[in-house]
Amino acid sequence: MLGIYDYTVVLTYVSLMVSIGGMMLSVNGHLNLAVLCLAISGLCDMFDGKIARTKKDRTEEEKCFGIQIDSLCDIVCFGVGPAIICYCIGMRGPIGMVILMFYVLAGLIRLAWFNVTEECRQKETDEKRACYQGLPITSMAIILPLVVVFRPLLGKEFMVALHAAVLVVGLLFITDFKLRKPKNATLVVLVVIVAAAVLKILHVCQ
Structure with missing residues (x-):
């Protein structure tokens, strides 16, 4: 069969399937469950790279495949997926639709740029x-669940906050700045935050 199916890509594939389920x-109309799927997909993505790097004898072909499959899944999971969720939540006006289109495009550009630079970097180190x-x-797997969790507090301003969040996040995708990767302790905090948001959403779904 074409492709790679070992443990290094399992979480990436799971993330994609969960996100597709979320879009469905x-x-x-099951918006809270859709956001829950997005959060779970994000949790998978936090660890897929760490798992892939545990295989020390990866070939160049496997490394390149990992870069490509990760980005292809990311544009579906965290680009198209959140856009569909936000559209279903209510970003259906002309401004909202333009913001969502920009968001997906910005995510796509960012991932394409990452692929080019990462392949060059991995040839050197x-x-x-x-x-x-x-x-x-x-x-977005952290930001959107948090915005949804705070919906009761935002009240009538929720849609304004949602539009603003999607626009700002899209802009930051293509803004050239350095953001230090989280260390293990920070990663644990992020997992706890996402888990708390997931639990809150689960409570709402009951």
Whole structure:
């Protein structure tokens, strides 16, 4: 068969399938469950790279495949997925639709740029990146669940906050700045934050 199917890509594939499920849920009106799927997909993405790097004898072909499959899944999971969820939540006016189109395009540009620079970098060194260049697209798996969790507090301003969040995140995707990658302690904090958001969403779904 074409492709790679070992343990190094399992979480990436799981992340994609969960996100597709979330999109299906969103178009059927199950928005909280859709956001939950986005958060779970983000949790998978936090660890897929770490798992892939545990295989020390990866071939150049496997490394290149990992870069490409990760970015292809990311644009679906954290680009198209959140856009569909936000559209179903209510970003259906002309401004909202333009923002969503820009958001997906910005995510796509960012990932394409990452692929080009990462392939060049890996030819020179096996060390992992110390910093992100621009905001990583997977950040939406944290930001959108948090915005949804705070919906009761935002009240009538929720849609304004949602529009603003999507626009700002999209802009940060393609803004050239350095963002230090989280260390293990920070990663634990992020996992706790996402888990708290997931639990809150689960409570709402009951």
